[in-house]
Amino acid sequence: MTIKGFGDCPxxxxxxxxxxxxxxxxxxxxxxxxxxxxLPAFGGANATALEDSATLTLGEGGGRIAFTTDSFVVxxxxxxxxxxxxxxxxxxxxxxxxxxxxxxxxAAAFILEExxxxxxxxxxxxSMRAACDEAGVELVxxxxxxxxxxxxxxxxxxxxxxxxxxxxxxLSIRNxxxxxxxxxxxxxxxxxxxxxxxxxxxxxxxxxxxxxxPLAGLADTMLTACPSIRCMRDPTRGGLAGVLxxxxxxxKVGVRVTESKLxxxxxxxxxxxxxxxxxxxxxxxxxxxxxxxxxxxxxxLATVRKHPLGRNAALIxxxxxxxxxxxxxxxxxxxxxxxxxxxxxxxxxxx
Amino acid sequence: MTIKGFGDCPxxxxxxxxxxxxxxxxxxxxxxxxxxxxLPAFGGANATALEDSATLTLGEGGGRIAFTTDSFVVxxxxxxxxxxxxxxxxxxxxxxxxxxxxxxxxAAAFILEExxxxxxxxxxxxSMRAACDEAGVELVxxxxxxxxxxxxxxxxxxxxxxxxxxxxxxLSIRNxxxxxxxxxxxxxxxxxxxxxxxxxxxxxxxxxxxxxxPLAGLADTMLTACPSIRCMRDPTRGGLAGVLxxxxxxxKVGVRVTESKLxxxxxxxxxxxxxxxxxxxxxxxxxxxxxxxxxxxxxxLATVRKHPLGRNAALIxxxxxxxxxxxxxxxxxxxxxxxxxxxxxxxxxxx
Numbered sequence: 001m002t003i004k005g006f007g008d009c010p011x012x013x014x015x016x017x018x019x020x021x022x023x024x025x026x027x028x029x030x031x032x033x034x035x036x037x038x039l040p041a042f043g044g045a046n047a048t049a050l051e052d053s054a055t056l057t058l059g060e061g062g063g064r065i066a067f068t069t070d071s072f073v074v075x076x077x078x079x080x081x082x083x084x085x086x087x088x089x090x091x092x093x094x095x096x097x098x099x100x101x102x103x104x105x106x107a108a109a110f111i112l113e114e115x116x117x118x119x120x121x122x123x124x125x126x127s128m129r130a131a132c133d134e135a136g137v138e139l140v141x142x143x144x145x146x147x148x149x150x151x152x153x154x155x156x157x158x159x160x161x162x163x164x165x166x167x168x169x170x171l172s173i174r175n176x177x178x179x180x181x182x183x184x185x186x187x188x189x190x191x192x193x194x195x196x197x198x199x200x201x202x203x204x205x206x207x208x209x210x211x212x213x214p215l216a217g218l219a220d221t222m223l224t225a226c227p228s229i230r231c232m233r234d235p236t237r238g239g240l241a242g243v244l245x246x247x248x249x250x251x252k253v254g255v256r257v258t259e260s261k262l263x264x265x266x267x268x269x270x271x272x273x274x275x276x277x278x279x280x281x282x283x284x285x286x287x288x289x290x291x292x293x294x295x296x297x298x299x300x301l302a303t304v305r306k307h308p309l310g311r312n313a314a315l316i317x318x319x320x321x322x323x324x325x326x327x328x329x330x331x332x333x334x335x336x337x338x339x340x341x342x343x344x345x346x347x348x349x350x351x
Numbered sequence: 352m353t354i355k356g357f358g359d360c361p362x363x364x365x366x367x368x369x370x371x372x373x374x375x376x377x378x379x380x381x382x383x384x385x386x387x388x389x390l391p392a393f394g395g396a397n398a399t400a401l402e403d404s405a406t407l408t409l410g411e412g413g414g415r416i417a418f419t420t421d422s423f424v425v426x427x428x429x430x431x432x433x434x435x436x437x438x439x440x441x442x443x444x445x446x447x448x449x450x451x452x453x454x455x456x457x458a459a460a461f462i463l464e465e466x467x468x469x470x471x472x473x474x475x476x477x478s479m480r481a482a483c484d485e486a487g488v489e490l491v492x493x494x495x496x497x498x499x500x501x502x503x504x505x506x507x508x509x510x511x512x513x514x515x516x517x518x519x520x521x522l523s524i525r526n527x528x529x530x531x532x533x534x535x536x537x538x539x540x541x542x543x544x545x546x547x548x549x550x551x552x553x554x555x556x557x558x559x560x561x562x563x564x565p566l567a568g569l570a571d572t573m574l575t576a577c578p579s580i581r582c583m584r585d586p587t588r589g590g591l592a593g594v595l596x597x598x599x600x601x602x603k604v605g606v607r608v609t610e611s612k613l614x615x616x617x618x619x620x621x622x623x624x625x626x627x628x629x630x631x632x633x634x635x636x637x638x639x640x641x642x643x644x645x646x647x648x649x650x651x652l653a654t655v656r657k658h659p660l661g662r663n664a665a666l667i668x669x670x671x672x673x674x675x676x677x678x679x680x681x682x683x684x685x686x687x688x689x690x691x692x693x694x695x696x697x698x699x700x701x702x
Contacts, residue, residue, distance in 0.1 A: 024497030
């Protein structure tokens, strides 16, 4: 069984008639659900934007704004390096930032399980406030619902963000051209491995922390220094491989990555080996991927490395003419392999 | 035990250290949680807007927009007259409409429980699309998360809306003045009673249906015909009593309502008696309350009654000088009673 438009890789199950955990993976099953259920239902000119943040023109002198929403259901709610509150603010801020917009306003809707300790909610709210201050956004409206014990899981947070596009800024995942270089702003896999190591009870000599951070400042610095950037994405659910595949399909180009160039912490690599994971599929919450014309690549890299959130940035690959729609990776031993989209469920409730 | 700023009525429990179902009631416990936890955490100039839709100025030629979010956790997901999808669109559209804004764009975030039948999700999506078309809004961005079986309850939907204010329009819950009249656009209690009658298995000769409907058209007709309207609100969780108390406190006025003027369907009245409920506390999802200068009241009433969603509209009361901060009701037998905010939990998961 294959699905058109998302490469031609086999899918474990598409004859489902019920929701599977993998529908929330950010991989092929998620795309399948969107393509087969949500898009036909919602249709309309803007419907293809369902997967990402939307660009809205308010008309009559109103500028263009970016608009994006995300629910956060991460488990555990508190994890090394952050909590669901920080994640909910950063996740939405980052979607606006990588679209090229300046994040301005947030809405937060809480679904609380009866019995949640107030002290936990207070910590989460404080952490959201701190992340908002860090990102320069204002939380301006909210909602609270409570569900009976056993009908939720402590707390779910949905954040929705509004950002403003500076005049003339226009990034698109369709803009990549052969010859462009691909930059990642730091080590990959930190968030997913931090969550999994808590869940699986794996211990390391140093505590593995999530990279969850607001990228608004870094994105702005990059776009100011290098307005030629074609597009940016934050590789969250589905990991780096998800973003690169999206790019390959949307821009109708090939993407070729060199494995030895991928920045991965030694502890993350060790944990991935132990858990049988490939870091390219592991979620990040404080990293971005940028596509930039080759001539500007080294200058952009230098700029990113000067930023506190970009110290481990690297140029990891190239956009190619051939193999349009595919991501390939030159492995450490020199071979080449295709890196498909994550097929089903790898890590449920990672964000 | 009393809470300042919300009348001086006794509260059943404020020494909670865990989330109670009543924190989602839209009544006093919800206000308490917002006042004691969220506002201190989020602070800031716009923080008082946490209870409702926010007005944002985008600056540099950008107009004013309205921005609001709501999670929907109603149980059952399908009910007479609607489902969680229609509710999620109408609820957010109505928050924008009663603020005086023209609803334009929606974001929808789904939290699905593993095992949810796809057929149910398809029905919900179709119903959202129909409600969007009815309301004249476009669903432009979305998100899907999946939680393990037993950690959610079929489907939760969070919708966030952006509306645009026509130039010069400015409504505020603080604007009511003594002498103003209070209009309700139709029968009260229909939504809450429809949900409860399904849950409790109560049957009537005619099926009791929720009133869930988008009010954008009605609100616009009213504001065009009668620009002097001081403010509007949709009496959802917490019911008519909740909205009138909010008005009395925010405008520092008294509100006096005549019970005999309240439009209530006979079946709803009967169900309320059976369940021990007062219809003024029961949720509505297709009604609005408007405050209007006395001179324009009859003309506004005539306008509303011509609209399909306003046929049973009525003028139900008056804004008074005395008893500031309180809502009183002249009862059917001529006596007068105070109508406080709903104290705790009356009907969990009504929306």
